[in-house]
Amino acid sequence: MPQAPAVIGNLVESALGRPARVLDVRRPAPGFIEWELHAAAPPGGWRPGHEVQFRVAPTLGRRYTVRTVGGPDLERIGILAATDASGPGTEWIRRLRAGDRMTLLAGRHRPLRETGTRRLYLGDGCALGTIDAYVQDGAGHVVAVEVPADSVAALAARRPRYHFLPATGAPGDALRSWLERAVGDDVFAELDGAVLLGHAQSLQQQRRALVDSRNLPRRAITTRPYWATGKEGL
Ligand SMILES: Cc1cc2nc3c(=O)[nH]c(=O)nc-3n(C[C@H](O)[C@H](O)[C@H](O)COP(=O)(O)OP(=O)(O)OC[C@H]3O[C@@H](n4cnc5c(N)ncnc54)[C@H](O)[C@@H]3O)c2cc1C
The missing domain is CATH 3.40.50.80 (Nucleotide-binding domain of ferredoxin-NADP reductase (FNR) module)
Structure with a gap:
């Protein structure tokens, strides 16, 4: 749903939305922003590699990936973003501050198909x-x-x-x-x-x-x- 009418976005949000709060925002290297959220877990729980989506504007969604999962309730998730794109998603991430509240969209984790061991x-x-x-x-x-x-x-x-x-x-x-x-x-x-x-x-x-x-x-x-x-x- 990178672009969809607001009414469709609202429907998707009511089905997949998880309330979340920003705990911390860091800049681990030039061109990167890492942030941690406390977010209610979807069915099956959070997993590293979980794909999530943020509504960065009423009609725009952007996809990101859970890098880390932690906390006593396994509802503390970390996401690492590159800032090369400078579109509305990246601008939205640049504005994130500890304490911000949002809704993120996530379903059950579907891992990437991986072949082999090396x-x-x-x-x-x-x-x-x-x-x-x-x-x-x-x-x-x-x-x-x-x-x-x-x-x-x-x-x-x-x-x-x-x-x-x-x-x-x-x-x-x-x-x-x-x-x-x-x-x-x-x-x-x-x-x-x-x-x-x-x-x-x-x-x-x-x-x-x-x-x-x-x-x-x-x-x-x-x-x-x-x-x-x-x-x-x-
Ligand atoms: C399943 C999935 C998981 C993803 N996980 C992550 C993640 O964990 N971390 C992360 O940083 N990104 C991730 N992305 C990529 C991220 O969603 C895109 O980079 C997104 O397009 C950025 O949105 P934007 O609004 O800033 O730019 P857009 O409005 O989408 O694009 C603006 C312009 O920037 C260009 N552009 C878009 N992305 C990049 C880029 N990465 N580098 C250079 N130019 C770019 C576009 O071609 C366009 O010209 C993921 C994407 C998918 C599909």
Whole structure:
């Protein structure tokens, strides 16, 4: 529901709405905002990787992903957002303050389909929270994330196993160059699955590179577009 008449938004909200309160807002690195909410859990409870939606305006919804779940009642959730987009969703996030109340939309958690046990995770900044949610300690997986150059040091300090690639040129360029070099590495021969997240047009190139290099069959690769050039909200 990235864009819908307000009356439809109200109907969806009455079915899936969860009251929430902002507990804390942080800036863990340039270009990123992380916030914690206390939010009533949907059926089945909150899970890391849970997809949620915020009504950032009466007719506009934007999707985000639960990165962490905690608190004594497991109703304390953390979300990490990249601020590259500068659309109404990002502007809404920039205005968040501790104590703000809102309604977020969430149903039962439907995890991403993941194949194999030693996976490759690729994404850009807006996928970092999701990758954190799925990778947990990172052991055995290969993770590469394209992020603004000035955020690399702060992000890498907290995630030493990840490869953080400074964004250069068009979205996906840094990941494409890295992938071209990495597909021949021994560690790639041991991979049996991949999860590609973020910029829609880049995901298609990355999947083609993995399949053409015979590192992975197409069925072992999961893709989830989070945004697309020329499109508002997905
Ligand atoms: C299932 C799902 C889960 C998601 N989880 C997260 C999450 O946890 N954290 C997070 O940060 N984002 C997440 N996203 C992505 C986020 O919803 C989009 O980036 C969203 O479009 C931002 O809304 P906006 O109103 O700021 O920009 P929009 O109005 O949607 O777009 C404005 C312009 O910015 C461009 N744009 C949109 N997103 C980006 C981007 N990330 N980088 C560069 N340009 C962009 C668009 O192409 C458009 O030109 C998720 C998306 C989906 C579909």
